[in-house]
Amino acid sequence: MKRKRKTTLLAAAAMSLLGLTASAQETVKIGILHSLSGTMAISETSLRDVVLMAVEELNAEGGVLGKQIEPVVVDPASNWPLFAEKAKELITKDEVAVTFGCWTSVSRKSALPVFEEYNALLFYPVQYEGEEQSLNVFYTGASPNQQLVPAAEYMIDELEMKKFYLLGTDYVFPRTANKVLKAYLLSVGVPEENIMEEYTPFHHQDYQSIVGKIKTFAAGGDACVLSTINGDSNVPFYKEFANQGLTSEDCPIVAFSVSEDELRAMEVPPLVGHLAAWNYFQSKRSPENIAFVKAFKAYCEANNLPGGKDRVTCDPIEAAYFGVKVWAAAAEEAGSFDVDKVRDAIYGMEFDAPGGKKKMHPTNQHTYKPVYIGEIMRDGQFKIISESDGLVEPDSYSALLHTDGNFPAPTGGPKK
Amino acid sequence: MLSFILCLCLRATADDAAIQTHIQTLASRKSSERAVALDALVATGDARMVPFFDAYRIGSIYLREGVPFIGGDVITDNNLDQFVSLTSVLTGETLLDENGEPELIPLLELENLSPNRKERIKVRSVSMLLNLSSPDKDTRLKAAKQAGVSPLQTDAIPFLTGLAENDPSRKIRHTAAESMALIEFGTSDDVDVRMDAIRSLGELNSLRALALVENLLEKDETLTPKQTAIVTAARKNIITHQQKVKFFDNFKFGLSTGSIYILMALGLAIIYGLMGVINMAHGEMMMIGAYTTFVLQKVFGHGPESPQNHFFLVALPASFLVAALVGWVIERLVVRKLYHRPFESLLATVGVSFILIQVVRLIFGDNQSSNSPTWLVGGFEVANDMTLSFNRVFIFFLTMAAVAGVMVLMRYTTFGLKVRATMQHREMAASVGIHTRRMYSMTFMLGSGLAGLAGCALTTVSGITPDMGQNYIVDSFLIVVIGGVGELIGVVCSGLGMGIILQSLENSFFSPVWAKIIILTMVVAFIQFRPAGLFPPKGRLADV
Numbered sequence: 013m014k015r016k017r018k019t020t021l022l023a024a025a026a027m028s029l030l031g032l033t034a035s036a037q038e039t040v041k042i043g044i045l046h047s048l049s050g051t052m053a054i055s056e057t058s059l060r061d062v063v064l065m066a067v068e069e070l071n072a073e074g075g076v077l078g079k080q081i082e083p084v085v086v087d088p089a090s091n092w093p094l095f096a097e098k099a100k101e102l103i104t105k106d107e108v109a110v111t112f113g114c115w116t117s118v119s120r121k122s123a124l125p126v127f128e129e130y131n132a133l134l135f136y137p138v139q140y141e142g143e144e145q146s147l148n149v150f151y152t153g154a155s156p157n158q159q160l161v162p163a164a165e166y167m168i169d170e171l172e173m174k175k176f177y178l179l180g181t182d183y184v185f186p187r188t189a190n191k192v193l194k195a196y197l198l199s200v201g202v203p204e205e206n207i208m209e210e211y212t213p214f215h216h217q218d219y220q221s222i223v224g225k226i227k228t229f230a231a232g233g234d235a236c237v238l239s240t241i242n243g244d245s246n247v248p249f250y251k252e253f254a255n256q257g258l259t260s261e262d263c264p265i266v267a268f269s270v271s272e273d274e275l276r277a278m279e280v281p282p283l284v285g286h287l288a289a290w291n292y293f294q295s296k297r298s299p300e301n302i303a304f305v306k307a308f309k310a311y312c313e314a315n316n317l318p319g320g321k322d323r324v325t326c327d328p329i330e331a332a333y334f335g336v337k338v339w340a341a342a343a344e345e346a347g348s349f350d351v352d353k354v355r356d357a358i359y360g361m362e363f364d365a366p367g368g369k370k371k372m373h374p375t376n377q378h379t380y381k382p383v384y385i386g387e388i389m390r391d392g393q394f395k396i397i398s399e400s401d402g403l404v405e406p407d408s409y410s411a412l413l414h415t416d417g418n419f420p421a422p423t424g425g426p427k428k
Numbered sequence: 429m430l431s432f433i434l435c436l437c438l439r440a441t442a443d444d445a446a447i448q449t450h451i452q453t454l455a456s457r458k459s460s461e462r463a464v465a466l467d468a469l470v471a472t473g474d475a476r477m478v479p480f481f482d483a484y485r486i487g488s489i490y491l492r493e494g495v496p497f498i499g500g501d502v503i504t505d506n507n508l509d510q511f512v513s514l515t516s517v518l519t520g521e522t523l524l525d526e527n528g529e530p531e532l533i534p535l536l537e538l539e540n541l542s543p544n545r546k547e548r549i550k551v552r553s554v555s556m557l558l559n560l561s562s563p564d565k566d567t568r569l570k571a572a573k574q575a576g577v578s579p580l581q582t583d584a585i586p587f588l589t590g591l592a593e594n595d596p597s598r599k600i601r602h603t604a605a606e607s608m609a610l611i612e613f614g615t616s617d618d619v620d621v622r623m624d625a626i627r628s629l630g631e632l633n634s635l636r637a638l639a640l641v642e643n644l645l646e647k648d649e650t651l652t653p654k655q656t657a658i659v660t661a662a663r664k665n666i667i668t669h670q671q672k673v674k675f676f677d678n679f680k681f682g683l684s685t686g687s688i689y690i691l692m693a694l695g696l697a698i699i700y701g702l703m704g705v706i707n708m709a710h711g712e713m714m715m716i717g718a719y720t721t722f723v724l725q726k727v728f729g730h731g732p733e734s735p736q737n738h739f740f741l742v743a744l745p746a747s748f749l750v751a752a753l754v755g756w757v758i759e760r761l762v763v764r765k766l767y768h769r770p771f772e773s774l775l776a777t778v779g780v781s782f783i784l785i786q787v788v789r790l791i792f793g794d795n796q797s798s799n800s801p802t803w804l805v806g807g808f809e810v811a812n813d814m815t816l817s818f819n820r821v822f823i824f825f826l827t828m829a830a831v832a833g834v835m836v837l838m839r840y841t842t843f844g845l846k847v848r849a850t851m852q853h854r855e856m857a858a859s860v861g862i863h864t865r866r867m868y869s870m871t872f873m874l875g876s877g878l879a880g881l882a883g884c885a886l887t888t889v890s891g892i893t894p895d896m897g898q899n900y901i902v903d904s905f906l907i908v909v910i911g912g913v914g915e916l917i918g919v920v921c922s923g924l925g926m927g928i929i930l931q932s933l934e935n936s937f938f939s940p941v942w943a944k945i946i947i948l949t950m951v952v953a954f955i956q957f958r959p960a961g962l963f964p965p966k967g968r969l970a971d972v
Binding site for chain 1: 487501502503504506507508510548549570573574576577578635636637638639640670674677678680681684685688732733786789790791792793796797798799800805806807809815817818819820888889890891892893895896898899900931934935939940941944
């Protein structure tokens, strides 16, 4: 008995020694392509943080296929063409097995041709406007039918709204999102004159006249704002909204780009009662989620990241986190880091994310997710007031925009 | 439902046991059982149902061992465990711990009642009716306004009549009369009643009724000529009022935008106009002012829950001083070496601005929340539908004060005299004993300090980000160039002018993107005809 124990110990020591040497020699590189400076740093820095945290967790468990993961962090600096250059650098110079990155759709569109040219893999963690399906991207954020349409549906069914003010920042996501929303609203019988559409430039700070217009629009009641305003414009918008005497009762705002992380930068009281639609909220009560939130706070504190333990999780943070885990599980299953094998392993994969069970779509690169509508509370968190029945199947191309049923074929894929 | 409200006045209390049982039934999974229980609760006509319904609607009713409580705000501790303080529905007493503080109960020990949509709508209209007789002015106003929104209830009319005639607040009287007319129009089958309602909506200048009235004129073909005349008259009334409001808004928005422009451009005009240095880091001085305000807010512990409004009175001078100090350092280290090389100083200050942005980002991170002092939140109504926001009014007066201060400083003080002398002819000024280096340094500090002040004021209208200065720098340069270099009055005129034109464009049928394009085109055209700006420098300075 004693002897046996000794040998086991020896064997364990030998194995760990082997493991050590293996990890010293054999690593697998992954790329992190998030802006750490410029406009989008405000949102994307958190995603880098959570991806590094996921990597740390995986490495502590022994890595992937016995190899330690070595993250390569680059900074595309909110400069859209630079995303393509940095992606190329990651793929050709660092030879990363996979890349996690991008936030704005324009940055993804810029890097996409590079990933397709080299048949490399990108995990994209942010809700977006859809109308895309590249075999070289896995979309772990929501497609329009998992966020935009359910929110509009909720406003009509539950709050009996009749007038819709579509307000967004002027770039590809809000423009396409509003196209989808408008098509949906028209399809359920909202008359055209009850839909207003307006865009402001990036960084727009002066929302006086827009809020004035909303006030006129909402004067008769039953009106709401569907907001795809992105970035730092949200703060002046909500402040002006409150200061002109409008409340969530006069005209609720449903935001598609305001999460817990953005709320940290805002004066919350004027926002209380307004809504947001996401597939994950930090306030989701489940042991897995509580553990995740705690781990993230602890990670930020331990690594002296700005904000420390006051940091919060949000939908894109969760999506970026489980993206890493999905890739690792798929590589294990495929027994290889080869992009084509990993891709096949990901299709249809079921997995536990912090926010609950989720599933990758068997064919269209997107993720099955639940849909939540949350109401902003005084502490900057959301109270979940509506929840979809189970997971919602993602669309890559919206049936609302392709009414003839002719969906474009996916792009990219294995090299011919 | 009216009978229920009457009950309420007659019977203050109902059977406690019955209420408790009904509330417990609301936790049932069967919606039919819940509907019966909710009706029964409404029918009790108990005064305690007012806070109960309000809390129930937002999902803040908890059962603890079967006893119903109203929950306060949910508190999350560092361990992410959630707690809530509880107030009994039946006795109205809050549970206290041994120190006499509200006891915090773990959320997991409680059962939460959350209504579905149908229940929420029902409860909302019941609370609205109850709130019409609330002693609180704001609650009454809100309820009076809500009464005019669907689902319209004729039950509200007697209450609204009372409010419209007797309420001490003019605003509530007006809103109640408006809602009453809206309900009568929306629910009555009698054409005469509806026409009367339309007539009074017109007299009330009701913006809320405009869509309704226009719809009626366009779609309803059964109107007799006489009725059409009534509706048209009402529409004319409302539209005239709307135009007045719009004019007021354009003017107000323009003044406000303009005053922000002026405050930003003032410091730049001093540095660029008097020293000829193009300071691209000017926006970052503003950002530093904003972060100074943010830091002071943290130091004073100001927040929405515990307002420490005096922090702002400290922040105003502090942001000026901190920015001036940073300006002094920049002048010493960078600008001083480059006085005769404008392009190099431009490039060097661009570099400084990037350094400042990244340093601030590294220290504070990207997301920071700012809370204005509570007296700068909200606004007041000058006339019907015409409101002024406190923060905008504050910025306007701050700007005026800053402009006046700078003018006095430049015109009537020895410092101003020396500065002007140095700017006109440096060598000559030096030869009469003016310490010209110090004059440059102090001018740079003054300009930077004014930007810091602008940053502090801007925290009341927008957020705080490391690159916030970049949003304003281009506009500020435009203002200075249009105004004419070195003339404060030029900055005031061009700032206000640009603000009013921009806002009028945006408020008509142009989107902000187009408004900006049009403004820039106008500026380019203007510069073609008056390259020296509105107030070109005269005399000797013109040759420089």
